[in-house]
Amino acid sequence: MKSNFSIPFFLFLFLSSAVCHSQFVVDQVLGVVGNEKILLSDIEQEHLRMRMQGTTEEGDMKCKILEELMIHKLLLHQAAIDSIEITDNTIDGELSRRLKYFVSQVGSEAALEKYFNKSIFQIKVDLRSSIKESLLAQQMQAKIVENVAVTPSEVKRFYRQIPQDSLPTIPKQYEVRQIVLNPPASEKANYAVREKLLKIRERILKGERFSTLAVAYSEDRASATRGGELGFLPREGLVKAFSDVAFRLKDGQVSQIVESEFGFHIIQMIEHRGDEVNVRHILMTPEYSPDQLLEAQNKLDSIATLIKNDSLSFEHAAQRFSQDKKTSLGGGLLINGQTNTSLFEREHFVPADYYVIRNLKPKEISAPFESRNEHGKIVYKIVMVTRTVPQHKANLDDDYAIIQMMAKSNKQQEVFLDWVKSKIKTTYVRIDPSYLNCSFEMEGWIK
DSSP: OOTTOOSOHHHHHHHHHHHGGGGOSSOOEEEEETTEEEEHHHHHHHHHHHHHTTOOOSSOHHHHHHHHHHHHHHHHHHHHHTTOOOOHHHHHHHHHHHHHHHHHHHSSHHHHHHHHTSOHHHHHHHHHHHHHHHHHHHHHHHHHHTTOOOOHHHHHHHHHHSOGGGSOEEOOEEEEEEEEEOOOOOHHHHHHHHHHHHHHHHHHHTTOOHHHHHHHHOSOHHHHTTTTBOOSEEGGGSOHHHHHHHTTOOTTOBOOOEEETTEEEEEEEEEEETTEEEEEEEEEOOOOOHHHHHHHHHHHHHHHHHHHTTSSOHHHHHHHHOOOHHHHTTTTBOOBTTTTBSEEOGGGSOHHHHHHHTTOOTTOBOOOEEEEOTTSOEEEEEEEEEEEEOSEEOOTTTOHHHHHHHHHHHHHHHHHHHHHHHHHHHSOEEEOGGGTTOOOSSTTSOO
């Protein structure tokens, strides 16, 4: 490999398997699972990737790659039998998200096109098939293990059996309460946002793609990378102002401007399925003047003073004043969505929050500071650290949720491998004679 290799290494590894297939003049079918074929180029590309990453394996690496690909194809074969489908909108959203990330790494679309000597359109065409396969396999595997659960006794048994050196080290954790205020928007700021959304809506009605404009303009960055798509959600999964409009839309229809607690939206219906809808949206929020930001800060200062003077507890102040509905009813207590506990590690916080939290002693109240909510909207906060847990090895007393997830993951893997073993027996499998001497981990591939 030349020293002036300019494209990021990991990007080359990801793109090469999808984009470079067309560069092979001669290919060969080395395996068939059901109706799915495994090509020589599939194995060679994965082998190249592993070697370039410095991966070493005991035994024949290509045999291991072939078995992994056969399991992947087994999932795709079963997905076809079960009529599992991935919508074009989902594929387009994932394709857009990945391509945007890749472009951000190389600097521009032009740089990406120059490297592969292909247009962005052709790169998308080449990537689309592999992305669809990946999403189908993920959905099929999720279906296989969707009903797996673990009992408390199974969690305890798993913990007793796992070697201590296999337990993860848990970094320092924080339990935090917060009081959140949104800066008050002026009528002028609200009017400006509405005008911007009206112009975007007119462009959509004239034929521009909603998803493209969502990527460019929506301030809900989590969905913007998917073209504004939220995925199938029930009515209760959306705020009332949003759901009242979304559930009345017909397929393809674009709403008028909708105001919710998150800001202003326009919504497009993708699909209505039973009690759930899949919609796109573009979110925009008002811009605040320095005086408006100062108003929120001063109000939090007053609340903090009440708490420090013992006129009001932090919990009651959060219930009374906080505008973050997810935490206000619980006295401002933050709940970690990844672990379902009240403990957070450093990387779970947005940087602005952690910068303040790291210097607080237990029960100490911060000064008001500016932060961002999950939608990227400016908010002001005061926070209090209620307790900290030092770095430690995971244990049942402090980290039950983590051990539970590990136990569940282990059980899901066992269920999945059992499924693979049973499907091998009933699925047509053909392997090229050059690979018949492989020592596969699963029995039954060679028939």
